[in-house]
Every structure is written in C-alpha cells, then in structure tokens.
Amino acid sequence: MTWHLPADLVERYARGRLDPAQVMSVESHLAGCPRCRAAVPYEEGWLAASWERIEDLVDMPRPRAAARVLRRLGVPEHVATFLAATPALARGWLVAVTGVLAFAVAAAHLGAHGGPDKANALLPFLVAAPILPVAGIAMAYGRHVDPAYELQAATPMAGWRALLLRTLAVLCCAVGLTGAATPLLPAPPGLAVAWLLPSLALTAAALALSTRFAPPFSVAVLAAAWFGAVAAGPLLADDRLLAFSPGAQALYGAAALALVPLVYLRRGRLDPGDPR
Ligand SMILES: [Zn+2]
Structure with missing residues (x-):
C-alpha cells in the first residue's frame, strides 16, 4: 500500500467533520492499514464504553411486533415477551387462520349465489371457526411444540399460568380474527355469530381435558367430537345446522360455564410439559 x-x-x-461517504472511504482504508490506524487518536476509556454499548445493542433481541403492541396496551414486559413467543401466534399460524377464514367466507358467498339453501353455504365457516382457537391451544405451550420450553419451564411463569395465559392470547386472536371476518358473511347476524359459543365451549373443554392428557391429544379428540356433532345434525333431524340451533347454543354456553370453574380447580394438573 x-x-x-x-x-x-x-x-x-477524528473530530467527526467528514461526510458519510468520506467516513466510509477513510474507514475502509483504516480496516486494512495498521499504520494509519495507529495515527487515529482515541481515548481508551471512551472506546471501551462505546464498544460495550454496541455489544449490548447487538446482543439485545428486538422485541417482536406482537410484544410491542402488547406493551403499548399496558401488558407488563415479561408477560408481553412470553405471549409474543407463543408458537401458535407465530406469523405462519396467523396466516393459516386468516387463510381458513378467507376460504370459508369465499365458500359462503359462492354457495349463497348457487342455490336456494343459503344457510348451508355458511357451514364451512361455522364448522372451522370453533376449531381455530383449540388448534392454537395444541400449539401454545409445552415440550412438544415450544423450542424454548426447557428455558420457560425453569421460570416462575411455567406450568398452568403459562398455558392459561397463552390459551387466552390464542383465544383472543382467533376470536378477534373470526369476529372481523363475520361481517363479510352473507348471513343474518344471529346465524353469522353461531360459531362463538362453540368456540368458547371447545376451548374450555380443551383445557379441561388437558388437565388429564397432553394438549395435542385433547384437541384431536375434541376436533373429532366437534365434526361428529356437526355431522349428526343431518342424520338425526335432517337439519345440517342442528349443531348451531338455539338449543345447541344453550348447551355450549352451559358447558363453557361449567368447565371454566372445573379447569380453575384442577389448574395444578395443567402441566403440559409433563409427559403422560
Ligand atoms: Zn494507510
């Protein structure tokens, strides 16, 4: 050289009087030239302190968008970070939920134009919507789904608090997205929200079963039971929407009300990391 x-x-x-292009060219020379580096005056204390600040900044993970939103809503930082790390709330999951809802809304519109029986066109939406939160619960917390489970299991927030907190977050997200999609349905408001009580009942049932079995197993059983209940409508009463009738809705409401206290009483058994 x-x-x-x-x-x-x-x-x-050294005085910071160069424009960015000049700084870049000076620094690219300094990187390869020990002689010029030695000529740049520096203060050791300042250098150590600023290097430490840079290291801190580089090592500090940037909070996820969800965590930033939760912080702004007043959720404490450690809870926001924990909720934002829920595997079920990852972008892939939200995209999948949105995709299912969009598909079901489109199916409802296509069906509504196709035949005289408009209510049947709603069936895909009404059947899928209550499954979304429970499927999220299966992916919310536990050794089998969360790569950070071992770390979290060692924190005071591990166990039932963690599962309940994340279930609540998943439920809010799924119900929020489904609620946002509901006005897009070509249906009377009463029928369009017929998914809400089954969602709550299935979520409560998923938690109740999870005090006994691993969440993915509980959720699989409930999903099968739900599809069975919907399929029973046309078989038992020649009514495809029997599972969404007022009588059925009363059952879902009663089940949710009965299961929530049960889950709370048995919360000590909600330790999904415990292999059973
Ligand atoms: Zn040089």
Missing part, C-alpha cells in the same frame, strides 16, 4: 491518509483528513475524521 503506497497511499496513506493525510494528517488533516485523519484529524477531521
């Missing part, structure tokens, strides 16, 4: 930084350029660089 034959060219070196002139002394006045080094001085202006």
